[in-house]
Amino acid sequence: MATILGIESSCDETAAALVTSERAILAQHIASQDEVHRPYGGVVPEIAARAHAERLAPLIEATLANAGCTLADVDAIAATAGPGLIGGVMVGLVTGKALAMASGKPLIAINHLEGHALSPRLADATLVFPYALLLVSGGHCQILRVDGVGRYRRMATTIDDALGEAFDKTAKILGLGYPGGPKVEKLAQAGDARAVPLPRPLLGSHEPHFSFAGLKSAVLRAKESGQYREEDLAASFQQAAIDCVIDRLQRALAGMGDVTALVVAGGVAANRPMREALERLAQTHGLPFTAPPLPLCTDNAAMIAWAGAERYTQGQSDPLDFAARPRWPLDPDAEPVRGAGVKA
Secondary structure, three states: OOEEEEEEOOOOEEEEEEEEOOOOEEEEEEEEOHHHHHHHOOOOHHHHHHHHHHHHHHHHHHHHHHOOOOHHHOOEEEEEEEOOOHHHHHHHHHHHHHHHHHHOOOEEEEEHHHHHHHHHHHHOOOOOOOEEEEEEOOOOEEEEEEEEOOEEEEEEEEOOOOHHHHHHHHHHHOOOOOOHHHHHHHHHOOOOOOOOOOOOOOOOOOOOOEOOHHHHHHHHHHHHHOOOOHHHHHHHHHHHHHHHHHHHHHHHHHOOOOOOOEEEEOHHHHOHHHHHHHHHHHHHOOOOEEOOOHHHOOOOHHHHHHHHHHHHOOOOOEOOOOOOOOOOOOOOOOOOOOOOHHHO
16 A cells, blocks of 8 residues: 655645545645635735745645654655646645655656546546546636546547636626635525526537637626626526536537546536536436545645555656646647637
8 A cells, every 4th residue: 555645736725635545535634725815806826826835834744743644654745746827836846846855755746637637536446447527627628538547538628718717707797706616606506597598608519629708708798787686697607507518528428439437527526516417417328427525626635646646556756857837738639729729
């Protein structure tokens, strides 16, 4: 059994965790920055990086102490090396390098997206490759075929905004504050999802890609019209987003070949109506549906440690001069998508 120390600092969550190769989370600590960024309505990169630098060392110490471990008991250090806000990524990666150098333990540089992609396997020992993955977060919205650790085939991506970004912008339009996704979901519970006629971008298109910029703009116009209740705007936006995801996923599954399961991961995977719609889609395709527990959906260090464990058991590690990467696609060979730019 291997024990991996995971470090996550790619955005606005500072986190450390100890996870074993037998899927046990020995300890985990997460320091949220929601209060720090709330006055700005979103994450301020410089503030986030400073907070990571202040909080990371005490979090690691507390995580080791809670597990009754020392650094000598750890087999490897796994740290997020990208993609993300480069200042925060560098704080976590440099800390991981220092710990690896001081302890003589291997460093494993983790792609944050791979952490999300493999996180369902931490919670579900029955999940085997290959599986269909919907990866939905604040910065990314992709459909991938996951053939193994480090083996990803991108089937679809967003050509403009990520779904989590659209949720956050909708929350801002409605004056709900930050973070927006959970607030939109809560407000939508009191609304009528059919009350506001919102578009479903790319619905029925032959290509499986996503687009949410037009939907977000339509919410703004509907809000400015003064004709609709905020509850109905939230519910209608959420339903439009779900309709788009299901339609796009339906299209991608048709060209994916045989897979063992339909899996969702990333921050938006915490949205319960989205999960319920995905579970129904999986049933129509005769596939098991897997989603991580809610604490593993948002950014966390347990998923980074688990991705490190997956790589460590395959004998993989990285040099101490591994560079932080603000952009790091899971499928570097995927063809560019119109309009997607660096988000592809």
